[in-house]
Amino acid sequence: MGSLASAGGHVDDLIVTAQQAGPIPLNASFRCAPGELLALVGPSGSGKTTLLRTIAGLYQPQRGQVSCAGATWFLAQGGQRLSLTPQQRQIGMVFQDYALFPHLTALQNVQLAMGHLPRAKRLEQAVQWLTKVRLEGLEARYPSELSGGQRQRVALARALAREPQALLLDEPFSAVDQVTRRRLQRELAMLRQQISIPIILVTHDLEEATALADQICVLHNGVSLQQGTPEALFRQPASPLVARLLDRHNVFSGEVVETDAGRRLQWGEWLLEVSEGIAQCEVGESLAWYLPPSDIVLHRRGRPSQGERENPVAATVSEMVVLGGMTSISLRVSHGDMLRFDIATHAAKRNQLSLGERVHVSLLAEGIHLMPAQRTQTASHNKRNLL
């Protein structure tokens, strides 16, 4: 565990590692600092919910550790075995379908989670929690008399009423309509400013994760592939798999070559300049690389653009999809790869872009992110060593 703690974390963090071969394969580790929101993202079956249940004490993997605020909640390593019950762990959990007690009112649902307080204080506190989630006046309603969004708020109030050391949210926005979801997400973001405990959000919605999370951990088949800020993940996915799971396009393969001007990345007929990481690569090495769509600059017709001299590439417009104010453009380069990026629809019109047309773009050297196969393996190898 020492290696994880030394990786820039703090002993107060929620630290989770879980490993097992089956029945649900797991090989995951992540951490979340107090006040931070960590989103666990991945396709269904990637183990997100299982990991959340592991934190809550509702599931026990064969090996692993869960500790929070300096206390060990679960430990199964070597001969050691320790597991606190969900009651002992002091977590607040919001279930996917909220799991409100149908025979209790909103107020009673919240009061029930206040066993740690003297009986006389519970009512007053419960009313306060319901006010905090903007449910004043609805205290006497039963869950069946509340809307989806209101139920979610009761569930959140009940989770927080326990004064938990960690807040666990299992796809809390999936059961409500789009408008309600936006509103609830906003409320969660505001509520966060009042609580300083680790928050784990399980979601398959990347947009939601990007909007709400400080950190994202990408999971696939029970394996945690990468943890980082949304910005870092979207600009520098650790592997082509992470890029694919994050719905990133513009993942290509290239080869490192030595030229008179220095080391370059050969991509089809193009020799691309790369700002970072290429010096560590061996000449002749084949590797995957990725370019964020924001780092593809379309050259204006007849007018020089910023960065025009940087990695200029000629391509043919093969697809244009207008999605409201933005247009998604796909360009085919000579060796068949497709570059995809979005530009404002008015900019596309101004440039008179049309299908089959030849255009020029610059691939900004700073944005090119190399993903050598070897390093990807090393990264996952290191993760194994952490456990």
Place this chain on the structure above:
Amino acid sequence: MDWSAFSVSLRLAAFTCLFLLPLGIWWGRVLATAQFRGKGLCEALIALPLVLPPTVLGFYLLQQFGRDAPLGGAWAALTGGGLNFTFSGILLASLIANLPFAIQPIQRAFEHVPANLREAAWCSGLSPWQTLWRIELPLVWPGILSAAALTFAHTLGEFGVILLVGGAIDGETRTLSIAIYDRVQAFDEQGAASMSALLLVISLATLGLVYGLAGKRRWSRG
């Protein structure tokens, strides 16, 4: 009207409910929530009295209740008395005959409690006992009530098993339904009619109470 038979019937039904309901809650919950080997066999054995002719069940119990049989012998060693033709005997027979009526409605009710409600209760800090008491029992209450009503009403009407195991000893094993049979045999149609009417009213009232109460919960609407 045979008031002594009426009293035996009521006592039998009340004791059957009293002993079977805790068992029904326990087994009903286990069968609804746990997975174990032989669960199917277990459920089949519990349901058996539903389809077995009461005389067949009564015959086997009669054999088992004899002092030479293991069960009857053990009972004699324990209490000094016999099981055949005693109130204890018909009570034991009634407990077995009513297993499906006491367990199945409660099992169905527990099956309808979502598993994550239990987990939500644990995550809210409730112990397993508190969870049972404050979350599960209030939710399965209609199932317990209908188990009680079915067991009670079915015991009042039980005939074949009681007759074989208990005979018709006045004040001890002659229940109302056996008394009705005796009156019909004795061509006393008036007596049979009044007792039949009484059983009909009690059964209807019990069931009416249960169904009436089940629809009264505000939270289950909507």
